[in-house]
Amino acid sequence: MFETLSVDRVYEAAERIRPLAHRTPVMSSRGFDEEAGLRACFKCENLQRGGSFKIRGAANFVLSLPREELPMGVVAFSSGNHAQAVAIAARFAGTHATIVMPSDAPRSKVEATRANGARIVFTESLAEREAVCRGIAEETGASFVPPFDHPWIMAGQGTAGLELIEEVPDLEALIAPVGGGGLLSGCGVAVRAVNPKIRIFGAEPAAASDTFLSLEAGEHVGIEPPVTLADGLRTLRPGALTFPILKSLAEAVVLVTEDEIAAALKFVLLRMKILIEPSAAVAVAAVLFRKLPAEVRSVGIIVSGGNVDYEVLRAL
Amino acid sequence: MFETLSVDRVYEAAERIRPLAHRTPVMSSRGFDEEAGLRACFKCENLQRGGSFKIRGAANFVLSLPREELPMGVVAFSSGNHAQAVAIAARFAGTHATIVMPSDAPRSKVEATRANGARIVFTESLAEREAVCRGIAEETGASFVPPFDHPWIMAGQGTAGLELIEEVPDLEALIAPVGGGGLLSGCGVAVRAVNPKIRIFGAEPAAASDTFLSLEAGEHVGIEPPVTLADGLRTLRPGALTFPILKSLAEAVVLVTEDEIAAALKFVLLRMKILIEPSAAVAVAAVLFRKLPAEVRSVGIIVSGGNVDYEVLRAL
Numbered sequence: 248m249f250e251t252l253s254v255d256r257v258y259e260a261a262e263r264i265r266p267l268a269h270r271t272p273v274m275s276s277r278g279f280d281e282e283a284g285l286r287a288c289f290k291c292e293n294l295q296r297g298g299s300f301k302i303r304g305a306a307n308f309v310l311s312l313p314r315e316e317l318p319m320g321v322v323a324f325s326s327g328n329h330a331q332a333v334a335i336a337a338r339f340a341g342t343h344a345t346i347v348m349p350s351d352a353p354r355s356k357v358e359a360t361r362a363n364g365a366r367i368v369f370t371e372s373l374a375e376r377e378a379v380c381r382g383i384a385e386e387t388g389a390s391f392v393p394p395f396d397h398p399w400i401m402a403g404q405g406t407a408g409l410e411l412i413e414e415v416p417d418l419e420a421l422i423a424p425v426g427g428g429g430l431l432s433g434c435g436v437a438v439r440a441v442n443p444k445i446r447i448f449g450a451e452p453a454a455a456s457d458t459f460l461s462l463e464a465g466e467h468v469g470i471e472p473p474v475t476l477a478d479g480l481r482t483l484r485p486g487a488l489t490f491p492i493l494k495s496l497a498e499a500v501v502l503v504t505e506d507e508i509a510a511a512l513k514f515v516l517l518r519m520k521i522l523i524e525p526s527a528a529v530a531v532a533a534v535l536f537r538k539l540p541a542e543v544r545s546v547g548i549i550v551s552g553g554n555v556d557y558e559v560l561r562a563l
Numbered sequence: 564m565f566e567t568l569s570v571d572r573v574y575e576a577a578e579r580i581r582p583l584a585h586r587t588p589v590m591s592s593r594g595f596d597e598e599a600g601l602r603a604c605f606k607c608e609n610l611q612r613g614g615s616f617k618i619r620g621a622a623n624f625v626l627s628l629p630r631e632e633l634p635m636g637v638v639a640f641s642s643g644n645h646a647q648a649v650a651i652a653a654r655f656a657g658t659h660a661t662i663v664m665p666s667d668a669p670r671s672k673v674e675a676t677r678a679n680g681a682r683i684v685f686t687e688s689l690a691e692r693e694a695v696c697r698g699i700a701e702e703t704g705a706s707f708v709p710p711f712d713h714p715w716i717m718a719g720q721g722t723a724g725l726e727l728i729e730e731v732p733d734l735e736a737l738i739a740p741v742g743g744g745g746l747l748s749g750c751g752v753a754v755r756a757v758n759p760k761i762r763i764f765g766a767e768p769a770a771a772s773d774t775f776l777s778l779e780a781g782e783h784v785g786i787e788p789p790v791t792l793a794d795g796l797r798t799l800r801p802g803a804l805t806f807p808i809l810k811s812l813a814e815a816v817v818l819v820t821e822d823e824i825a826a827a828l829k830f831v832l833l834r835m836k837i838l839i840e841p842s843a844a845v846a847v848a849a850v851l852f853r854k855l856p857a858e859v860r861s862v863g864i865i866v867s868g869g870n871v872d873y874e875v876l877r878a879l
Contacts, residue, residue: 523836
């Protein structure tokens, strides 16, 4: 039990987001299992509303806001899945969302966010986006929806793990990709509460190993802006709230190369017939290329999303 | 009730193939429904064992053979999904399969078939493959597994429709792609038995409209070898047994262009995050591009398979 997150908060989040988030299917594949040498269960958040797990945290956050704050709207920064998720959650809650995006965000993401009714504000640099966002919040009274480092967000993301472990209680291990750590901390708390013996792993691109390095050092380590296919995992350091939880729960963070990410995405597409995004492929690659301890015989993989830019897919 | 196929045969097939074929999920997509202007339910045979519905018919056929014939093996001709399905079914039944393939078959299909334990025999021309196949059957005593025109095959394929209509009984219409007609005739018989008012449609590439033309003429019409992305639908005429059933059950066969096939495949991949093959995209395209009568408010689509050659996918 952590100060910022207990499994009870995850159960409450599950109730709260039920009208908005899908209960996604758990898939398995004989071909994958043969290749990976263990039994893998895929929690398919690529089939989630908005195309990723992010709707879980965003919905839990927006629906946890005091009723009187809702009319002022919500604001968030994101060029990707969090943007769409916040837009969908705001519309569902009957309020409006402003999303701060870099001016070079892929058009498909901008359009998808706008299609969900959000107002878009562009910023020139990554550095100023949080400031712009907080400026809008102060000016308009809108509530800021953080991407990962908040108990409501972590609890929401944890519902993916809860659903998975309810469906497959006997898993020996869980693995999820790590960006800011909201997904793995939430899911870790949830699965450990249901199955106290489960082993918990994170996965990062070798090119974006901030959490790997931080766990090694035992404290927050920052990295330079990384170059990786996994656009959802380009965070520069673990969260203030997520890191202590990961430090306590995660046995290791496994690193994968860019080639392994691409190969895992292709394997899942051509053999399992589902489209996963590069960030999700990071966790899949860790299992497919046998980077878990050899004695692990079964693993649940949180397949975090399926939003791939057409040009990126083409390039693979 | 047809002489060659009744719903009871489909129910029996469902029992028989249960250990071998998956019960595939039925998916839906808000985004697709908005685009298509109706409610669509996707029966995901792309997630089926072997990557297509073909395992249903092949398994029902192999498992219906008299026990004393099994040791002599089975033989089939196919460069695609039927090949893998027969190989999987034969291995499951404890016998061996010989698959006759054109010498220019895509390497991925050859490998997949071989990986399922089948022996491959190559022929030079399309014309001689049936003869080669029947020659092997006579020489070795192996049972010939036809691709579509047999009551056991039709009954097996019908189990896809049965599962769909059991899960969504109130569908107003059903649509499936038509090659030889085994899938649509089997599914048509099954869904009509459960829901007598359901409207039944086929879908063909405009470039391979043999069943469309045959229904217009009221008799079998043959076509020249067609050029279409939908490699599973390149049959030259409807089956002797399937055609009378389609004539009686199907209200129309809807035609789609090659561009519409490619667009439907891409829409489903990028928006719904699942990979479907061009032949499956034919039925999806018919719905997406609003070719059903305007008053149809809900439709079940048999998404026949997900086996796409990597180079084909890249070219899209």
